[in-house]
Each structure stands twice: as structure tokens, then as C-alpha cells.
Amino acid sequence: MHSDQQIKHWTPVCELGEIVPNTGVAALVGDQQVAVFHVIDRSQGEPQPRVFAVGNYDPNCDAAVLSRGLVGNLGERIVVASPIYKHHFDLTTGECLEEPANSIPAWPARIAEGKVWIGA
Amino acid sequence: MNIIVIGHGMVGHKFLECLAESGATDLKVTILCEEPRPAYDRVHLSEFFAGKSAEDLSLVAPGFFDADRTSVQFDLKLNAKAQLIDLERKQVLVNVAGVEEAMHYDKLVLATGSYPFVPTVAGNQRKDCFVYRTIEDLEAMLECGSRSTSGVVIGGGLLGLECAKALRDLKLETHVVEFAPRLMAVQVDESGGRILRQKIEELGVTAHTQKNTVEIVDGRQHTHRMNFEDGSHLETDMIVFSAGIRPRDELARQAGLNVGDRGGIVIDNSCLTSDAAVYAIGECALWNGKIFGLVAPGYDMARTAAKHLLSHRDEAIEVPVFNGADMSTKLKLMGVDVASIGDAHGKEAGSRSYQFTDERKQIYKKIVVSESGKHLLGAVMVGDASEYGTLLQMMLNKIELPESPEFLILPQSDGKSKPGLGVDALPESAQICSCNNVSKGQLCAAVASGVTNIGDLKACTKAGTACGGCVPLVTQVMKAEMKKQGLAVNNHVCEHFPYSRQEIHHLVRVGQIKSFDELLAKHGKGLGCDVCKPMVANVLASLWNDFVLKKEHAGLQDSNDYFLGNIQKDGTYSVVPRMAGGEVTPDGLIAVGQIAKKYGLYTKITGGQRVDLFGARVDQLPDIWEELIAAGFETGHAYGKSLRTVKSCVGSTWCRYGVGDSVGFAVRLENRYKGLRSPHKIKFGVSGCTRECAEAQGKDVGIIATDKGWNLYVCGNGGMKPRHAELIASDLDEETLTRYVDRFLMFYVRTADRLQRTSTWRENLEGGLDYLKSVVIDDRLDIAAELEAEMQRVVDTYECEWKKAVTDPETRKRFRHFVNSKAADGNIKFVEERGQIRPATVAEKKLLDIPVVVETV
Numbered sequence: 001m002h003s004d005q006q007i008k009h010w011t012p013v014c015e016l017g018e019i020v021p022n023t024g025v026a027a028l029v030g031d032q033q034v035a036v037f038h039v040i041d042r043s044q045g046e047p048q049p050r051v052f053a054v055g056n057y058d059p060n061c062d063a064a065v066l067s068r069g070l071v072g073n074l075g076e077r078i079v080v081a082s083p084i085y086k087h088h089f090d091l092t093t094g095e096c097l098e099e100p101a102n103s104i105p106a107w108p109a110r111i112a113e114g115k116v117w118i119g120a
Numbered sequence: 121m122n123i124i125v126i127g128h129g130m131v132g133h134k135f136l137e138c139l140a141e142s143g144a145t146d147l148k149v150t151i152l153c154e155e156p157r158p159a160y161d162r163v164h165l166s167e168f169f170a171g172k173s174a175e176d177l178s179l180v181a182p183g184f185f186d187a188d189r190t191s192v193q194f195d196l197k198l199n200a201k202a203q204l205i206d207l208e209r210k211q212v213l214v215n216v217a218g219v220e221e222a223m224h225y226d227k228l229v230l231a232t233g234s235y236p237f238v239p240t241v242a243g244n245q246r247k248d249c250f251v252y253r254t255i256e257d258l259e260a261m262l263e264c265g266s267r268s269t270s271g272v273v274i275g276g277g278l279l280g281l282e283c284a285k286a287l288r289d290l291k292l293e294t295h296v297v298e299f300a301p302r303l304m305a306v307q308v309d310e311s312g313g314r315i316l317r318q319k320i321e322e323l324g325v326t327a328h329t330q331k332n333t334v335e336i337v338d339g340r341q342h343t344h345r346m347n348f349e350d351g352s353h354l355e356t357d358m359i360v361f362s363a364g365i366r367p368r369d370e371l372a373r374q375a376g377l378n379v380g381d382r383g384g385i386v387i388d389n390s391c392l393t394s395d396a397a398v399y400a401i402g403e404c405a406l407w408n409g410k411i412f413g414l415v416a417p418g419y420d421m422a423r424t425a426a427k428h429l430l431s432h433r434d435e436a437i438e439v440p441v442f443n444g445a446d447m448s449t450k451l452k453l454m455g456v457d458v459a460s461i462g463d464a465h466g467k468e469a470g471s472r473s474y475q476f477t478d479e480r481k482q483i484y485k486k487i488v489v490s491e492s493g494k495h496l497l498g499a500v501m502v503g504d505a506s507e508y509g510t511l512l513q514m515m516l517n518k519i520e521l522p523e524s525p526e527f528l529i530l531p532q533s534d535g536k537s538k539p540g541l542g543v544d545a546l547p548e549s550a551q552i553c554s555c556n557n558v559s560k561g562q563l564c565a566a567v568a569s570g571v572t573n574i575g576d577l578k579a580c581t582k583a584g585t586a587c588g589g590c591v592p593l594v595t596q597v598m599k600a601e602m603k604k605q606g607l608a609v610n611n612h613v614c615e616h617f618p619y620s621r622q623e624i625h626h627l628v629r630v631g632q633i634k635s636f637d638e639l640l641a642k643h644g645k646g647l648g649c650d651v652c653k654p655m656v657a658n659v660l661a662s663l664w665n666d667f668v669l670k671k672e673h674a675g676l677q678d679s680n681d682y683f684l685g686n687i688q689k690d691g692t693y694s695v696v697p698r699m700a701g702g703e704v705t706p707d708g709l710i711a712v713g714q715i716a717k718k719y720g721l722y723t724k725i726t727g728g729q730r731v732d733l734f735g736a737r738v739d740q741l742p743d744i745w746e747e748l749i750a751a752g753f754e755t756g757h758a759y760g761k762s763l764r765t766v767k768s769c770v771g772s773t774w775c776r777y778g779v780g781d782s783v784g785f786a787v788r789l790e791n792r793y794k795g796l797r798s799p800h801k802i803k804f805g806v807s808g809c810t811r812e813c814a815e816a817q818g819k820d821v822g823i824i825a826t827d828k829g830w831n832l833y834v835c836g837n838g839g840m841k842p843r844h845a846e847l848i849a850s851d852l853d854e855e856t857l858t859r860y861v862d863r864f865l866m867f868y869v870r871t872a873d874r875l876q877r878t879s880t881w882r883e884n885l886e887g888g889l890d891y892l893k894s895v896v897i898d899d900r901l902d903i904a905a906e907l908e909a910e911m912q913r914v915v916d917t918y919e920c921e922w923k924k925a926v927t928d929p930e931t932r933k934r935f936r937h938f939v940n941s942k943a944a945d946g947n948i949k950f951v952e953e954r955g956q957i958r959p960a961t962v963a964e965k966k967l968l969d970i971p972v973v974v975e976t977v
Binding site: 013014018019020021022023025026027028033036039040041042057061062063064065068069070071072073074075078079081083084086088 | 615616646647648649650652653654671674675676678679680682683687689690691738933934937938939940941943945947948962
């Protein structure tokens with residue numbers, strides 16, 4: 001896990017409102033394709049918006065498509081399912097549940113001033 | 121050991137089969153058969169009139185008596201009549217074709233069967249009066265039938281009605297005369313008898329109940345005149361007596377064996393008579409004061425006697441005990457289902473009954489339960505006996521009834537299944553499929569070997585493949601066994617909803633639920649996932665037909681539905697404009713071609729008679745569609761679980777063989793059902809004549825023109841597991857056909873599992889094709905109007921999703937690759953092949969060595 005102290009640089013990628021709740025978008029951060037998700041978390045009672053950032057590139061199919069996957073939970077994990085072969089990736093760690101060797105990078109993400117920020 | 125078997129009927133032959141199976145080498149068996157032919161199937165005797173020959177009905181397997189096929193020495197003597205039995209000398213005096221001979225036995229088996237009872241009525245011996253027992257009787261009836269115009273069966277029982285069917289098959293004006301106040305008085309109660317009578321009279325057989333024939337005399341218009349006690353009369357050319365059977369016990373009686381007061385050779389639980397060397401089996405035997413006039417108990421006796429006889433030489437043989445038999449029956453009489461189980465008349469003290477009558481559909485059902493209400497004692501069903509299997513098992517195995525047993529026979533709305541029985545309570549030996557004699561143990565073994573769906577289970581065990589009545593029970597056994605084996609049996613959609621798709625559809629429809637969040641809050645948990653979200657989106661769209669990209673639905677859609685295109689392996693999308701019925705104008709084709717050329721798309725003709733354009737990036741989709749819409753196209757829903765295409769042949773407009781305008785009909789159908797969201801994709805085909813050039817019988821819905829209208833086929837499939845579609849109605853006009861399709865599709869939408877095509881849905885549908893027809897055509901569930909209304913709502917609220925998407929700025933904004941850059945996805949690269957683009961392989965991409973991000977123009 002990342003902690004805010006280690007983050008050298010936070011980049012704003014878009015307004016939170018630009019991401020339809022419970023979907024994702026792709027953002028270009030440097031030359032990296034980052035999949036950013038806006039998830040409404042209902043686990044703590046009141047619905048809370050949360051954001052996640054992982055690599056957009058799915059190594060299982062060699063296509064940059066993860067931002068277009070469906071988000072949800074499998075047990076305790078919040079995941080995205082790749083639209084190509086439906087592999088699941090943990091949004092917090094980037095781990096590929098079915099093919100751990102094909103895991104992807106994950107970055108810290110936060111909401112501030114109505115914007116979504118990615119830490120790197 | 122010398123064995124003599126007197127009688128070579130069904131039960132006698134079963135006894136011989138048991139001996140042959142034993143492999144014993146020292147048995148010498150002489151069979152005395154008074155008929156001129158070996159054993160034949162008397163149960164299906166009436167099929168003789170439907171064209172079966174005596175050979176077809178034979179029960180003797182070819183070569184059965186040959187010395188090289190069996191270790192037992194069989195000597196079958198035809199036309200051989202036993203005259204006397206001498207118990208002391210162990211001899212039988214036989215007359216074989218006029219020559220008398222005394223034969224010695226060590227063991228004697230009496231399988232003499234029964235004879236038809238002919239009431240003592242003056243004139244009962246007249247010419248053209250018959251009984252219904254042997255093939256010779258039938259041959260004589262056939263001859264008489266050819267010179268008669270009408271026939272009467274005396275006796276309205278099970279066999280009498282079989283016989284009436286035979287007379288009707290001979291094209292005679294047919295009457296049944298019954299002494300009792302109703303037909304099938306033994307098996308059916310008064311209300312059931314009334315429905316049965318209505319149904320049988322509709323089929324052209326006149327029933328006369330409470331008629332006591334006092335004499336048969338010469339008729340005026342016909343050969344006979346039957347005078348009844350009440351002063352009325354009936355004229356006819358031939359009369360068949362079918363007023364019950366009597367055991368043939370005369371040999372036993374004369375030999376001094378114990379016989380019952382009203383006939384029948386007394387036997388014990390081993391089928392031994394009062395003489396330890398003599399057995400009696402079948403309809404001639406009297407066990408515990410009862411004669412069993414059905415073949416199954418006769419077979420049981422044959423097995424018992426054979427084992428008992430053999431056990432004297434081999435102690436390892438376990439001797440079964442004959443313990444009586446259940447006389448429950450289910451049969452189709454002239455196409456009418458009739459079933460009777462156990463104590464059908466509620467004779468047991470304190471018993472109570474539940475009854476259901478539907479006079480419109482002519483269905484009568486009754487169950488009799490014990491005083492405590494816990495056990496089923498009996499049942500009667502007329503017109504529909506689909507619960508026979510379940511009820512029989514409940515009665516036989518004394519399974520505790522559900523709290524409201526009436527629901528066992530009441531019709532169910534919503535296509536929900538009826539309350540079942542706890543199949544765990546059934547013993548392994550319980551016969552689940554009586555047609556093909558499949559036990560619970562066999563079903564469980566199949567599940568243990570890896571069969572986990574009902575279609576496969578039916579294919580590998582043959583259970584439920586004949587009458588289909590046991591399919592619900594077979595399904596329950598399968599599910600229970602899977603559960604025991606720790607296999608996932610629940611058909612829950614996923615961890616977020618403890619329901620099947622069908623149940624969710626019901627919850628959404630009944631609860632008027634309009635969004636995923638609402639459903640999740642009321643009936644689910646967690647955030648949802650890639651399984652339940654698209655499924656719920658699909659159900660919401662089937663029912664309410666909201667725009668799929670509306671903000672609250674957008675996050676539920678699979679990438680295909682979210683971007684309204686089919687995602688390809690490299691993350692690009694394909695674009696398929698609708699060309700209803702495969703019809704397209706030259707201008708339309710040119711426009712598609714120009715747009716493809718402008719955006720550099722790969723083009724291919726699909727199997728569904730339209731053009732597929734590949735290689736469109738997300739950010740290009742709205743522009744491409746804007747141009748397609750301007751050229752008059754709309755979305756083809758190639759990305760949705762919805763109607764794809766209605767394939768058609770060119771039909772009567774151009775084709776010299778065509779008899780119907782298949783293209784016109786296909787266009788109308790495609791425009792009607794376009795946009796309907798369903799559990800899986802749906803394909804139609806419409807052919808203009810029987811040559812079937814549109815391959816309609818390989819489609820979910822297939823329509824073929826006839827010279828009188830259109831034939832409707834359903835549940836076909838090509839693809840992975842081809843399935844021929846089944847005809848459900850013929851010669852329909854367009855309006856009726858469309859209504860049937862409305863009902864069919866909406867019933868499928870309501871009840872299918874997620875991603876279940878109509879073909880697998882149909883394979884797993886309890887009750888099979890008959891049930892499907894009864895819902896779609898006869899409206900058995902009383903939901904036809906509802907289904908049609910639901911379809912009409914979808915039709916009326918249709919909108920082209922792409923038109924809506926490109927004109928709505930909010931939606932259109934989502935069609936970009938990066939939220940924070942106008943760059944396109946640099947990962948998408950093409951190479952050329954056969955003059956068009958194709959996605960570059962990973963190796964090719966490296967070779968191309970182009971910067972990761974390219975600016976778009």
C-alpha cells in the first residue's frame with residue numbers, strides 16, 4: 001500500500017463529476033495510461049465516493065481497456081473486470097485474481113477540491 | 121431339473137427370461153402355450169389396429185429359445201393345451217395338436233392368466249359378439265369391422281376404453297356401455313369421470329352409463345339390438361365384451377390346489393401355491409385375497425418365483441418376497457391423460473380430499489390425504505397428469521406433505537415451479553422414470569460421474585425422455601444429489617444476489633424496481649459485479665426499456681453496451697448498422713462503404729445478412745454513427761443481448777418457387793422486436809417456402825411460408841450445439857403468428873437463466889415442448905395478455921440508442937479514450953492484409969516502433 005508521505009507528486013486528472021459513478025475513465029499521466037475509477041462505497045452506511053487508479057493496459061489481452069471494465073466487489077476486494085476476457089483486478093493492489101503473474105500497477109488516488117488526483 | 125410352465129403370456133415369458141439370465145445349466149423347461157404364437161405384448165394390443173403386426177408385438181427376442189443363446193434347455197410347444205394336473209405323480213396331461221401326452225415335472229409354474237368376463241346376457245353368444253384378449257380376437261374384430269358401421273363396447277373400464285379406441289380406429293361409430301354410473305369407476309371418482317366422459321365424447325365416442333343390458337336380439341337397421349333394463353335400446357353391428365377379467369384357475373381347481381372363493385390360485389409371498397412344487401404367477405394368482413390385473417406386479421411375481429425356484433440349488437441367491445403391488449396407473453386414453461394413484465376414492469377413514477376442476481380446459485385433479493394431513497393416500501387426475509410422478513413417489517414413500525398440499529395440484533401462475541417433495545426421503549431404488557425404468561440410484565450415479573444439467577442427464581439416463589412427466593422430479597433428484605456432492609447447485613446469479621435470473625426478473629417486475637441500486641438495496645448486498653450488473657441492466661431494459669446509457673444504468677453495462685459496439689481483441693469496436701431482413705438499398709450500401717473508407721475500417725459481411733465494420737476506436741464511434749444515421753441507418757444491436765437479425769430468403773416477390781413474402785415479413789418482424797433486451801441474443805429466420813433457404817429451423821424463431829400461411833418453429837440453434845427448431849403451430853396468419861412470438865419471447869425473457877439461449881432454455885424447461893405450447897398457444901398460465909402487453913410496451917418505447925447517444929452531449933462526452941487528453945489510444949495499431957486493415961500482433965507493434973501516443977487529426 002502507498003501512503004501519502006511517500007507520494008512525491010499528485011496530479012489532478014479530471015473533475016470527479018467527469019466520471020459516471022461506478023465506472024472508470026482512462027487518463028494520460030506522463031506517458032502512462034491510467035485507469036481511474038469512481039466507486040460509490042456503501043460498506044460504511046452512508047454512500048461514500050472513492051477513487052482508484054490502476055494501469056489501463058490488460059496484459060492478458062495486450063489491450064488498453066481496463067478503464068472500460070465493470071467495477072464491483074468479490075468478497076472483500078473491490079475489483080474491475082476486464083472487458084476482453086473478464087479477468088478481475090484488485091483496484092487497490094493491481095493484483096490479477098485469475099493470473100497473478102499478469103498483475104498491473106496500482107497508484108494512490110484521492111478526491112480533493114472536487115478533483116481526482118493520482119499520486120506517483 | 122424338469123420345469124413345466126403352463127401359459128406363455130407376458131408374465132410366463134418374463135419368468136423364462138429370469139431363468140435364462142440365471143445361467144443355470146441343468147434346467148429343462150417345457151412351455152405349454154395354447155395360442156398359435158409365442159408371447160406378445162397384450163398391453164399394447166390396440167396398436168394392432170393402428171397397423172402393428174403380430175410380429176411387432178412379439179415379446180420374444182430373436183433367437184431367445186435357440187440352444188446356442190442360452191444355457192437353459194427351452195422347449196416351447198405351441199397349440200399345446202394342458203388338460204389335467206396330477207400333483208401326486210407330478211405329471212401334466214397335455215394335448216399337443218390333438219395328441220395326448222403325460223409329462224413329468226419337478227417344478228410346475230402356472231401362468232395361465234385370465235379370461236375376459238362375459239356377463240350372462242341373453243344373446244351374448246350371437247355372431248359378431250367378441251371379447252378383447254388375443255390376436256385372434258382382434259383379427260376377428262378386424263374382419264367384422266370391415267363390414268360394419270357401428271360398434272359397441274360393453275364395459276367402460278380401462279380395457280373397455282382401449283377397446284373403444286380400437287373401434288374408432290376402425291372408423292366405426294363407437295359407443296361404450298357401462299353398468300356403473302361413470303367411466304373407469306375403479307380408478308376415477310365421480311367428478312373425474314364426468315370430465316373424462318366429456319373429453320371422450322368430444323373424440324366421437326358416445327358413452328352410455330348406468331345401462332344394464334338385459335338381452336341382445338336382432339336389430340332393424342343393424343345386426344344387433346341391445347335392450348337395456350331402463351327400457352331404452354341401442355342398435356349396432358358388432359359388440360365387444362370388456363367387462364373385466366377372471367383368473368384362469370380351472371386346472372388348479374381340478375387338481376385340488378387352494379383357490380379363492382371368487383377365483384384365483386392362492387399363493388404365498390414366494391408365489392408358491394398350496395403344493396410346494398407348484399408356483400402360480402400373474403393374473404391367475406391370488407395373493408392376500410387380491411388379483412393383480414396389471415403387468416408390473418405380474419413381472420414381480422415372475423422374478424420372485426424364478427429366484428425362489430433357483431435358490432433351492434444355490435443358497436447365495438437372495439430370494440425376493442412378493443409384497444403385493446401398487447395399482448396406481450397413468451395412461452393416455454385416446455389422447456386423454458388419466459391417472460389414478462392409491463386410495464383414489466378416499467376410502468380410508470378420516471381421509472380428506474382436495475379437488476381442482478377447470479371445466480374450460482377440462483382438467484380434474486384430486487388428492488386424498490391422511491387424517492393427520494401429513495401423508496398422501498391417493499390421487500385422481502384427468503385431462504392433465506403431469507404431477508403423477510411426484511404424487512406417486514409421495515404416496516409410495518410416505519413422504520411428508522408440504523403445509524398446503526393443495527398447491528401440489530393447483531395450476532401455478534408466473535411459470536413458477538410447484539412445491540416439490542423432499543427427494544432425499546426417497547430410497548435409492550425408487551423408480552423415478554417409470555417409462556424407462558430409471559431409479560433414483562441411477563440418476564445419482566450419473567450426477568456422480570459429472571452430469572450436472574437436466575438436458576445431459578436426460579440424454580445419458582433416458583429418464584424423462586418418453587412421456588416427460590417425471591422431469592420435475594428428475595430435476596429435483598439431480599439438484600439434491602449435486603448438493604450432496606458439494607457441487608454448486610444454487611442458480612444464484614452471484615454473491616450479490618441470492619436469486620436466479622428468473623427470480624430477479626420477478627422481483628423487478630412485481631416490485632416495479634427501476635434501478636440497480638434500488639434492487640441491490642432491497643434484495644442484494646455489496647457493490648455488484650460484472651455478472652449481476654449487466655444481467656440486471658438487461659432485465660430492467662426488458663421490462664422498462666429505459667435508455668441503456670442513462671446515468672443510473674450506464675455503470676451496469678458491459679463495455680459492449682456502454683459503447684454500443686462489439687469490443688474486439690485489441691480494444692477497438694465493430695459497428696453494425698441494422699439492415700432489417702437483410703434488405704439494403706444501393707445508396708445505403710454506398711453510404712456504408714464510404715463511411716468505412718473514410719475511417720479506414722475493415723468490412724465483412726456477417727452470417728446475419730448485414731455489413732460489419734471493424735477497427736473503430738472509441739473516440740471515432742459517435743462520428744461514424746452520426747454519418748450512418750444521416751444515411752438513414754440505425755443501430756443493429758449487434759452488441760446487445762437482444763434481437764440480432766431476421767434472416768430471410770428472397771421469397772415470393774422474386775423467387776419462382778416462393779409461396780410467401782419472406783422478406784416483407786422478416787422486415788416487419790425485425791422492426792417489431794429490434795431493441796428487445798433478452799437473456800441472450802436472439803436470431804430469427806423467415807423462409808418463403810419449404811426449401812428453407814433462410815435456414816429458419818436453425819434459429820430461435822423460425823418461420824416458413826406454407827400455401828395456407830406460416831409455420832412457426834422455435835428454439836433452434838446453430839453454433840456450438842446445433843439444435844433443430846420445433847414446430848409449434850402451422851398455417852398461421854401474420855397477426856396470430858406475431859402474437860405467438862410476442863408471448864414466446866416474453867415468456868423466455870421472464871424465465872430463462874442468464875446467457876441461456878432459447879435452445880438450452882427449452883432443453884431444461886420442465887414439461888418440454890407440450891408445456892411450452894400450452895403456455896404460448898393455449899395460455900395455460902393465463903399470462904398471454906400480460907406477455908403481449910409487456911412486448912407492446914417495448915415495441916412502443918423503442919428508440920435507436922445511437923441516435924440518442926450522438927444527440928446527447930453528456931453521453932457523447934464519454935466516447936473518448938482519455939479523460940484528460942485528446943490523444944487516441946497509442947496501443948492500437950493495424951497492419952494491412954488482403955487490402956484491408958487488421959490488428960497488429962504484439963511482435964508487429966514492436967517492429968512498427970511508433971511512439972506510444974499519437975495525436976489525432
